Amino acid sequence: MLKKTINSTTYLISSILFSIGCFLFIFKSEFTIHALSFLFCLGILLDATIHCIFVLTKKQKNNALFRSIFDILFALFIYLHPNFFQGGLSVLTGIYLLLYSIIDSISYTLYKKNHIHGRFIIFVSCLIKFILSLFLMMNPTAKYQYVMFIVGVYFGLYSLSQLNSFISEILPKHLKGKVRISLPILIAAFIPRKLITLINKILENEHESDILQVQKENFSKKADIEIIIHLANSGTAAFGHIEVGFDGKIYSYGNYNMHSRKLFDSIGDGIICIANHDEYIQYALKNKKRYLVVFGISLTANEKKVVKKRINKLITTNVEDYYPDLQLSEMGLLPSEEYHDMSSEIYKFANGKFKKITAGKWKKFFVLKTNCTGLVETVLNGVGLHILEFNGLLTPGSYYDYLNKEFLKKHGKVVYRKIYTNSHDSSSIPQ
16 A cells, blocks of 8 residues: 555556456356355355464464354355355345435435535435335345446446556556546545554554655655645544645635534534644644645646636635634634634634635535545546546545555656654654
């Protein structure tokens, strides 16, 4: 995940392998499902065998033996009853679609309440996913071929995405836009957690590491724009947060009004935060104890104009000033006391200013739909960087995967990747 270079041949090989996977899942589904079932059972048996060896050599406690016996029996059951594995795939896919339909239903409710256009499409999407989920979960054993077809289509699209990357590497001027198929949400959502673990392991061995600070060769000037991904061990940033750094400012979309938060803080007012770059980075590292992954992107003069225009539109169209509690206190509208909500702290430590969105799709923040990726998506689309998302849902993990691969590409627009922790002093903060 933190390698410095990637060969264009890798994209070609990956494209070929996913094409083969597409063919097997769609046209050889019965063979593929039996092969997957066998490999699944084999993996469980190997894991159980290793645990048994550890118990016999006293490297693990005896209770691990009972777990190994259970795993062996489970693997044998699946091997002797292949229909269980087939039906399980259908049920899991059905649950997956059902969860997505619930997300769409919440989005539809928010769109309808705020009179936002496009809610009919969301309603239709919700209905289709709900019907498909019920279809797959009723008599699931007979429906596994539909699941195989869905996976095959995804593999085919991902194969085309990798082929596109291969072509853009060998012919960098062939394609202006860089489109990539996003990772499945269940994988992308946990990338920030995986990164935290990986970074901690690196820091255990070496406080400062070249692995954490990587820049492309023959590039010495400052990046024109930065994409900053927040990582945290707990809290709302445990699954990541993403924002834009441009012209000495940080631009971040989120629910900065704690008084509007509902449904376990997943819904609230959509607010854009504008803060001083260096002070905000210091605040995130020192006060919030965040890890920051910073991707620097090089832009042409015309692309810089496009970015500036898009950001200006975001903070001036359909917005009104929002004042955090600390600022309201200074204005005499709230009691004079300590305020520690995030917007008040950003106002205090990074001269933060806030714009509350009053109309449109981003009026209401919803962590599973209209989340922090919205602002980044709007800005990056203007410079030819775009992720093709499924179900309209992108996460900071999706963007990490995309930007990291852009950085690893020889001709990618991302020119450096730096990772900062709260152990860094101010001299190492990105400028």
